[in-house]
Amino acid sequence: MRRRRFHQAVFGVAGAYNLAWGAYCALDPQWLFRYAGMPLSNHPEIFACLGMVVGIYGFLYWQVARDPEHGAAIAAVGLLGKVLGPIGLAQLIFSGAWPVKSVVLCVTNDFIWWVPFALYLLDVRAFRATGTSSRVR
Numbered sequence: 599m600r601r602r603r604f605h606q607a608v609f610g611v612a613g614a615y616n617l618a619w620g621a622y623c624a625l626d627p628q629w630l631f632r633y634a635g636m637p638l639s640n641h642p643e644i645f646a647c648l649g650m651v652v653g654i655y656g657f658l659y660w661q662v663a664r665d666p667e668h669g670a671a672i673a674a675v676g677l678l679g680k681v682l683g684p685i686g687l688a689q690l691i692f693s694g695a696w697p698v699k700s701v702v703l704c705v706t707n708d709f710i711w712w713v714p715f716a717l718y719l720l721d722v723r724a725f726r727a728t729g730t731s732s733r734v735r
Contacts, residue, residue, distance in 0.1 A: 616655045622649070623645060633699065670723070673722075677711070684708050
């Protein structure tokens with residue numbers, strides 16, 4: 599598979615990042631509200647739950663790192679979430695419900711992963727199309 603080691607590194611880092619981010623959100627579910635200058639949430643457990651879901655993706659990303667030739671479905675779902683999340687946040691920002699400063703959520707969780715996840719999906723597609731079993735590149 600083309601760029602196999604690169605993809606393993608990306609998904610290894612993505613896994614660790616998601617687990618760390620999820621744990622932090624569970625421990626401090628008000629951090630985004632404080633950072634963005636929003637009123638604190640009346641239901642911080644909702645943001646803690648979001649952190650848990652994002653964190654669990656970390657285990658899935660580690661699976662892609664372990665076996666990149668067979669992780670396309672996981673990566674595609676991950677990338678879809680990384681595209682849909684910013685669309686939802688944009689709606690909140692443009693409606694005035696959330697401040698622009700809340701975009702930090704998408705910078706770290708979504709935008710930085712778009713290119714490497716898309717590149718992985720292109721490489722795994724090419725790998726499957728050629729039927730090549732080359733593991734080095």
